Amino acid sequence: MKATSILALFVVSIAVIGGCDRDRMSERGFSLPAGDPVAGRDTFLYMQCHQCHMIEGEEFPEIAGLDPPYVELGGPVTRVKTYGELVTAIINPSHKLADGYPPELVSEGGESNMYVYNRYMTVQELIDLVMFLQPHYDVIVPRYDYRMYP
Ligand code: HEC
Incomplete structure (x- = not known):
């Protein structure tokens, strides 16, 4: 075999092995059970998420001194x-920081300022929180009805 073919075979094998590893770490097949939005609101308060967050249309008690x-x-x-x-966003907050805020306000050295709750938040609490938060996001369709020519 020529050196170039050996090299090509080597490159292909690396790509295949790399591909397998990526497959193993894939989130394909990942699915959590449905949560309960009412319990999610209770968890939001209990975990004091409102120390740092507000939600339009929701009233939370003020936390003095913060x-x-x-x-x-x-x-x-x-x-x-x-x-x-x-x-x-909840279990790996530094993965992608929230848009629209100056980075120095919400993070330090690229790491989110949000607490990491993973050691004491149960899976049930996590799925309840997500079910509570999701309906608060309103998808707005950008307007494209402007005219370029009179
Ligand atoms: C100490 C302050 C603090 C607390 C307490 C806190 N967060 Fe955060 N959170 C942040 C900051 C700062 C960001 C923006 C940076 C980022 O995206 O991680 C954020 C981002 C988020 C985002 C992503 C927002 C977006 O638009 O992408 C979600 C969702 C969120 N937090 C949920 C929660 C929940 C649920 C709790 C309670 C279990 C909580 N946070 C508690 C500070 C906090």
């Missing part, structure tokens, strides 16, 4: 906030 930058959850968005994105 004035952090408030990150608004819910409200108008231009595309659907998916289940996966919300789960990720």
Whole structure:
């Protein structure tokens, strides 16, 4: 075999092995059971998420002595906030920081300022929270009805 063919075979094998590894870490087949939005609201309060978050249309008791930058959850968005994105935002907050805020306000050194709850939040609490939050996002369709010519 020529050196180039050996090299080609090597490159192909690496690609195949790499592909398998990626498959193994794929989120294909991932599905959580449905949560309960009412229990989710209770969890939101119990976990004191309102220390740092407000939600349009929801009233939460004030927490005295705290004035952090408030990150608004819910409200108008231009595309659907998916289940996966919300789960990720809660259990892996630094994966993708919320849009529309100056990074230095919501993160430090690229890491989210949100607490990591993973050691004491149950899966049930997580799915309830997501079911509570999701309906608060309103997908608005951008308007494209302007005219370029008179
Ligand atoms: C100490 C303050 C703090 C607390 C407490 C907190 N968060 Fe956050 N959260 C943040 C900050 C800052 C961001 C924006 C940076 C980021 O995207 O992680 C954020 C982002 C989010 C986002 C993504 C918002 C978006 O538009 O992408 C969700 C969802 C969220 N938090 C849910 C929760 C829930 C649920 C709780 C309670 C279990 C909670 N947070 C508690 C600070 C906090």
